[in-house]
Amino acid sequence: xxxxxxxxxxxxxxxxxxxxxxxxxxxxxxxxxxxxxxxxxxxxxxxxxxxxxxxxxxxxxxxxxxxxxxxxxxxxxxxxxxxxxxxxxxxxxxxxxxxxxxxxxxxxx
Numbered sequence: 001x002x003x004x005x006x007x008x009x010x011x012x013x014x015x016x017x018x019x020x021x022x023x024x025x026x027x028x029x030x031x032x033x034x035x036x037x038x039x040x041x042x043x044x045x046x047x048x049x050x051x052x053x054x055x056x057x058x059x060x061x062x063x064x065x066x067x068x069x070x071x072x073x074x075x076x077x078x079x080x081x082x083x084x085x086x087x088x089x090x091x092x093x094x095x096x097x098x099x100x101x102x103x104x105x106x107x108x109x
Contacts, residue, residue: 017044017057024048027057029065036071054087062091066108073106 012030016023025044032038042057065073075092077084079100092104 017042017053019048019053024053025057027061029061029070031074032070036069037074038065038070038072039074039076040065041075049083054084055090058087058091062106071108073108075104075106077102077104 011032012028015027017025017027023045025042025048027040027042029038029040040058040061042054042061044053044057062073073092074095075088077088079085079097079102085102088102088104092106095103095105097103
């Protein structure tokens, strides 16, 4: 819901994830704040999962954030989503778990 509202009010950046012109998922930056932070998210279609698209997508999103001079990136993942947790843990530090959601953070130096 937050990502949709942000897209509607122009405060989100939504990107398609594709391979040779075939849509395989989406990536989003949203929730930009005055302290240089934002939230990041990605979804890969089920038939494309397990092929490294999530890892590559998150890596590229973090590169983009760095180029945009974002200072802090946050992500939230449902605690039972083991594949996404594995991807996010490769790039971000665990912050907390609250109400079935794991929260992660990445700070740029």
